[in-house]
Amino acid sequence: MGYTDGFVFAVPDANKEAYRALAARASLVFLDHGATRVLECWGDDVPDGKVTDYQRATHAKPGETPAFSWIEWPDKAARVAGWEKVMADERMRHDPNDQSFDGARMIYGGFVPIVDA
16 A cells, blocks of 8 residues: 655745745656655645644644645655655755745654555
C-alpha cells in the first residue's frame, strides 16, 4: 500500500500563485527521485471547529489559507532514499527571497496506510 508523507501549512492568499509555482517545481523533483504521486491542495471548505481546526493547527493569520499536500511513495525504503536525493538535488536549493509561506508553522510526517479503498 505504499508510504505517504503528509503536510499541512498556511499560505498567505496573496502568495497562492507563487506557492503553486514552487510546489509544481518541487513535485517534479520528488517524482524524479521515486515518488509516485504529489498532490497539492488549497483550502476550499475548511470550517472553523469548536476545539481545533486547520486554521488553529497551522496558526493561520487573517488573509492566509490552509493548504494540504502529500507525497506518495512505493514504500518507506523508497521514501527514505528519495528524500535523501531530493535534499541533495540542486533544484531544491532554498531561495532566501522565497517567502511564499512560513515553513516553521508546517505540520508534517510520514504515514503507513492502514486502509486503501
